[in-house]
Amino acid sequence: MRLFYENFPFFCVFLGLLCGIVTTLIRDGKKARYLTLLMLAVCAVLSGVVFAETARAGRCFSYAMGAFPAPWGNELRSGPIEALLSMVFCLVMIFSLLGGKADLEEDILPEKQNLYYIMMDLLAASLFALCFTNDMFTGYVFIEINTIAACSIVMAKDSGQTILATIRYLIMSLVGSGVFLFGVSMLYTITGHLLMPNLLPAVTKLFSNPAYDYPLAMLAGMICVGLAVKSALFPFHTWLPTAHGSATTASSAVLSGVVLKGYIILLIKVMCRVFTPAEIGSLGVGSVLLVLGAGAMVYGSVWAVREPHAKRMIAYSSVAQVGYIYLGLGLCTTMGIAAAIFQIIAHAFTKPLLFVSTGGLIDASGHQKKLYFLRGAGRRCPMAGVGFTIGGLSMVGLPLLAGFVTKLVLGRAALAEGIPQWQMIVALSAIAISSLLNAWYYLPAIVQIWKGGEADTDGVVYSHEFVPSLSFKAAVVCMGLAVILLGCFAHPLIELLTKSVSLL
Amino acid sequence: MKTPLWYQKLLRWTEGDEPGLAEPAAHVENPPQPRAEETPYESGPSLLQGAGGPINRVLTKVFAIFSCAVFALVMLATVAYLPRFGDQGNAPVNETSRRYIEQGVQEVGATNLVTNIILVYRGFDTYGESCVLFLGATAVIMLLEVDSKNTTRRDRALLRRGDELDRITRNQILGHVTRVLMPVILLYGLYILCNGHLSPGGGFAGGSILGGALILCENAFGVEKVRSFFNHHVYHAVKVGALILYAILICYTIYVGANGLPNIMPLGRPGSILSAGIILPINVAVGLEVACTMYAFYTYFGRGDL
């Protein structure tokens, strides 16, 4: 008889799917919203319990989906890291939905709001599945659910811009999942397994046979490239700024905070459970990820500096932040992976905070989206202003905020023993340049929103009385607190992550 | 060059049977070339998407062909290193497939081994896949359902005129043929659906055949006829009911299996129609859902309403 809490990952996934299906019958957007929030809260509690139990016992468990164990049936598996990440995802989704509520009600027609929440439910379910899955093909199926749901929440606003952004997003995503599935098929052809616990020994055995060097490198590359396309790693990021920049606030927050991370978690699992990090490093895939990550950090920041549109600027900053995660993964060490996971958590709170508060600032400036017109918006809506300031400073890397800890941990991982010198130089210089560029565009933006007076062109004053709702305030306060807490008390969390990477 | 008659007819049909408007789709295929002086939309240079002037377009083409050739060669080399096709000693022929084949019938109960795998051994995947289909239908509804944002008055008028045209030009022969064929199609669809655990087929194939039958019915007899037995409410009730039935069955199987509890679903005698535990009800549920979804795709694409 297994422990009861081991059922919880399975409950999370099915709660999400069931809520989505039931929501079809609820025509009222408000009730659908309550149901979604309730579901997310329940799942957060369930994952929290799993996290507490597994972290206390320092163990992980696998859960056969049905009567048939590993090589025959599907399996879920959870340790502290998976449970923690799924809890963070739930919380971030709740805060994003609360914070973006006003925009959402404005952007989406009342009769179609329930459809939006269906997408949110299934998005949550697919994220849980990606967190907990122990099977490559299940990973593929839930990647596809994730893709449709993510594309739909972009297009929910239903303007020409967003539909165009959606189809570009859809096509790039499909390229990504196609390449990923081809990699998985090759893996199946040469190993005969799809479940990760059986893949690991099979792949290790193949590594000793030089005849398979070439296919192994190829399929590892394909799986990584497929997931990188979907998580917008640097040369494949072209879809991201328009998709994240033009969607409604809640969608932007969820997409950049959570959806990008789901694919990266699957990649981490592939790195740790199908291959080992050392094998990924020896195939050369790690170095490629590292270089691309460093490229993304610089490139994303440079384009963010040039972008006048506030939300798109933040979206470009996401490109850079995803680069940080890949930089950590590319080091192929335990510390690097722990740093990447910490960055996932830190960014999951910081970026939605920025998007939600920018949404508030934009509302306070008469729906003008250019940064120039946001002048003085922080005074008109102090709550949003404070949120933006905290988020921006965290991105710049001010000590005691989450972004600073990320840079610190990544730097430490890059300086550790056994890292080749060129990787060290690339990583450290990328971190330095990227921090500098972040300061270059976030600080002026922060100054701009606190400046006195109102921006006016041709005598038109773009100021607007904006009274933030309670849910907006709650969301900004919670996410702001999370960023500060992650910055101040990061030490135990990082220790826990480093310890739990071996349990992945 | 003379185009065959059936092709012209098909072409006309795609134009909505409007004889005056049979102009080939020059507008669709040959849009005005982008002018060089216009700034491309991207604020950043796009590596994969070539936009811009004529030189840029040629370069893009060369780049495209070159990169495809390189990628194809690399992939071909990979194929050369893969194990030989159809060999008995290949990796996929291992203990996993051995158990599926040797014990599948006893453990799960269906003689169609593929059905065993997709509905029981890997039932979670397949449930996810049904959810993809459900999501696809929801996304299409979100995009194409007629509302105040996506439809202008002119669009509505066009839709109405299209319906009117359909009604006027409805083919008598089609109606008669359909009346004869419909029972056969329905029978075939139901057979494929309910025999999924004994012979090739199952919920997805059978469901799409039933969906196709609904589509044919609408084409032959008109929207009103189909609406009289298959409207919004029926659609939602059937789809949600089927998915929830599926979810309950699969949840039960997973929960019971994972916790080592006894499974009370009888397996029956392998090879008979009432056997294989949860497989038959799941196949029916999947079939209903697929049929609804396919018909929904059709109607929302055609007129933005069910």
Place this chain on the structure above:
Amino acid sequence: MIVFEYLLLIGLLICAVSVNFTRHLLPTVIIYATFGTMLSVIWLLLRAPDLAITEAAVGVGIDTILFLLALRSMRRHDGGKGGEEP
């Protein structure tokens, strides 16, 4: 048998390549349906009758209907512009 397999496989490739060079969209759909039919025969050769049935119903039937419908509704929309205002 091998010749037959090669014929089908080369046919698939020709279909996939030729889609990029058609001037009109309707031939694209017809090519797609041809592709699906050939693929369904290939599934039979590979001893996967389930796939053959599903491909024939879904890949050839439903997909083609969807493509044709999308084409039709786009043409209809276009139609009003060239002719009289309805």
Place this chain on the structure above:
Amino acid sequence: MDINAMLQMLHANRFETASVLLFVVGLAGMVFNRNLFKKVVSMGFMDSAIFLFLTSSGFVEGRLAPIVTNPAVPASAEVYSNPLPAGLVLTGIVVSVSFTAFGLALTQRLYKRYGSLNIDEIMMRAQKSED
């Protein structure tokens, strides 16, 4: 591996070879073709290529389709070919249909809005209407 051995392997793995080429063609169509409708069609080709690859990995020379003809006798693994890839591909085919529908719906809406199927053209028009 010399070129002759390679060609021989390619001939032996002819289904894989064709599927790889098909995959490249489909991928190229999706990325480089400027027509949205053709992008969606190419997507179908790309997915089919992957399915072909996966199915051919389950084929074993001289074995039957995985449907047990006489359930009274225990089946032998030497008689039937591997049923797992067929199951996976069945899942994949349905996923691919939903994506085709979704992509087509998006294409249709964009065409109605911007009067074009060329993605560069649409981008330019969208840019203009935004300014």
